[in-house]
Amino acid sequence: DAGVTQSPTHLIKTRGQQVTLRCSPKSGHDTVSWYQQALGQGPQFIFQYYEEEERQRGNFPDRFSGHQFPNYSSELNVNALLLGDSALYLCASSLRNRAGQPQHFGDGTRLSIL
Amino acid sequence: AQTVTQSQPEMSVQEAETVTLSCTYDTSENNYYLFWYKQPPSRQMILVIRQEAYKQQNATENRFSVNFQKAAKSFSLKISDSQLGDTAMYFCAFLGPNDMRFGAGTRLTVKP
Numbered sequence: 001d002a003g004v005t006q007s008p009t010h011l012i013k014t015r016g017q018q019v020t021l022r023c024s025p026k027s028g029h030d031t032v033s034w035y036q037q038a039l040g041q042g043p044q045f046i047f048q049y050y051e052e053e054e055r056q057r058g059n060f061p062d063r064f065s066g067h068q069f070p071n072y073s074s075e076l077n078v079n080a081l082l083l084g085d086s087a088l089y090l091c092a093s094s095l096r097n098r099a100g101q102p103q104h105f106g107d108g109t110r111l112s113i114l
Numbered sequence: 115a116q117t118v119t120q121s122q123p124e125m126s127v128q129e130a131e132t133v134t135l136s137c138t139y140d141t142s143e144n145n146y147y148l149f150w151y152k153q154p155p156s157r158q159m160i161l162v163i164r165q166e167a168y169k170q171q172n173a174t175e176n177r178f179s180v181n182f183q184k185a186a187k188s189f190s191l192k193i194s195d196s197q198l199g200d201t202a203m204y205f206c207a208f209l210g211p212n213d214m215r216f217g218a219g220t221r222l223t224v225k226p
Contacts, residue, residue, distance in 0.1 A: 033214070042118075042205050042216035043143040045161070056213050088157060092214075100166060100209060105159035 002027050002028040004106035012074050013081050019111060021076040025093030026104045029082045031055075033103060034066060036092040043090055049074050050096050078111075086113045116141045118208050120217035127196045128225050134181075135191045135220045137206030146183070147209040148189045153219075156203040162204070164187065196224045 005024045018044045022082050025032050031050045035043035043098035045058035072093075078085055088110050092103035117140045127133035140146070150162040165173045165182050172180050176196045193200055201224045206217040 035216075040217045041221075042120075045213040045215070048213065058213060090159065092159075100164075102149055102161045103165055103214060104161075105151075107156070107158045 004091055004093050004104050006025070006089075006106035006109050009107065010110045012114060014114050015081055015083060017081050018079045019081060019108065021078075021089050021091075021109045021111070022073065023076070023091030023093075023106060024073045025091075029093035029095050029104070030096045031074050031096045032072065033092045033094070034074070034076045036085075036110070037088040037090055037093065039087070042101060046076070047085075053094060057077050081114050086111060115141070115217045116146075116210055116215040118206055118215050120204075120206055120220050123218070123221045124221045124223070126223040126225055127130060127193075129196055129198060132192060132194045133222065135193075135204050135206075135222065137189045137191070137217055139187050139189065139206070139208045139215075141187070141208065143210045145211075148180075149207040149209065149214075150178070150180070150189075150191045150195050151205045151207060151216075152200075152202045153205060159205070163191065180193055193222075196205055198224050198226060200224050 007022045033048040034046040036041040048056040052068045063079045065077045090108045090110045093102045093104045119138045146167045148165045151159045169215045181190045203219045205219045207216045
């Protein structure tokens with residue numbers, strides 16, 4: 001039973017560039033959430049996708065966008081990268097119609113902006 | 115908006131001893147869920163324990179148990195018989211009708 005997988009594991013970009021991070025949810029899950037975790041802090045909710053639409057969004061600018069595909073996998077896109085976007089980006093999956101179920105997390109993508 | 119506060123940035127405990135990590139939260143919701151996640155240096159977030167707000171009974175999972183005080187909005191984690199493998203960051207999380215909110219974390223070190 002495959003868990004949540006994210007790619008790449010580590011990425012280095014420069015300011016102003018664009019980046020795409022990828023996530024495959026745990027088998028049987030249909031909802032994907034993305035989080036940004038700055039060094040030494042807790043994860044901050046970016047947005048959640050279900051049925052290929054963004055359902056919830058945290059306090060992040062429009063430079064952060066996403067997509068969910070019919071197979072439930074998801075992408076996180078960040079445009080016009082800033083130094084402050086350097087962080088660990090975590091993807092989590094869950095089953096939408098089971099309230100209160102814990103989210104299962106991937107290992108994350110470490111994004112470094114130079 | 116829901117907020118989650120972990121007031122202990124760092125804690126340490128001797129192997130085989132018991133330690134309690136604190137968490138408080140603020141919400142106007144009545145139905146919600148609370149979690150403790152563990153994040154070792156390998157960085158994957160691992161679920162430790164889950165509590166449903168409508169259940170008065172405190173959740174337990176082997177050496178891990180919680181003290182859930184709904185009126186006080188407190189949700190502490192007790193780790194009994196601490197093991198070296200328990201060394202990690204521990205995050206308290208609140209799940210309401212919208213998104214999941216995390217605290218800033220407590221770094222726990224188990225000393226041999």
